[in-house]
Amino acid sequence: xxxxxxxxxxxxxxxxxxxxxxxxxxxxxxxxxxxxxxxxxxxxxxxxxxxxxxxxxxxxxxxxxxxxxxxxxxxxxxxxxxxxxxxxxxxxxxxxxxxxxxxxxxxxxxxxxxxxxxxxxxxxxxxxxxxxxxxxxxxxxxxx
Numbered sequence: 001x002x003x004x005x006x007x008x009x010x011x012x013x014x015x016x017x018x019x020x021x022x023x024x025x026x027x028x029x030x031x032x033x034x035x036x037x038x039x040x041x042x043x044x045x046x047x048x049x050x051x052x053x054x055x056x057x058x059x060x061x062x063x064x065x066x067x068x069x070x071x072x073x074x075x076x077x078x079x080x081x082x083x084x085x086x087x088x089x090x091x092x093x094x095x096x097x098x099x100x101x102x103x104x105x106x107x108x109x110x111x112x113x114x115x116x117x118x119x120x121x122x123x124x125x126x127x128x129x130x131x132x133x134x135x136x137x138x139x140x141x142x143x144x
Contacts (some may be wrong), residue, residue, distance in 0.1 A: 017049050031050075033081070042078060058084075061087040086139050
């Protein structure tokens with residue numbers, strides 16, 4: 001699987017996919033994958049060369065993949081490879097303050113870092129509640 005990561009928006013998608021398809025044509029690579037794209041980009045890329053998988057951030061904290069990417073992947077029979085399904089560790093027992101996750105999810109609360117921590121903690125609480133009721137870990141709930 002040959003993935004494109006952090007695609008340069010200044011390079012046309014057709015150029016990137018065209019270049020990536022060369023090793024497939026040379027039998028050096030079997031499949032192509034994209035990382036972090038919209039449903040429209042996935043459709044456009046797949047029209048240039050078959051795309052097998054789409055890597056996308058997807059967790060209880062970030063559901064944007066469900067807007068356009070997941071429907072396009074289902075339509076095109078492209079696998080979704082989720083990354084950070086536990087919210088960069090924020091949805092696990094090991095994360096109590098999760099300073100890095102607070103920075104990562106600053107967009108959830110656009111004020112002070114303390115406010116971010118409070119807002120993010122509120123996002124995490126239902127996961128902890130469900131885990132407690134089911135006697136499982138918060139990571140298991142996040143993945144389920």
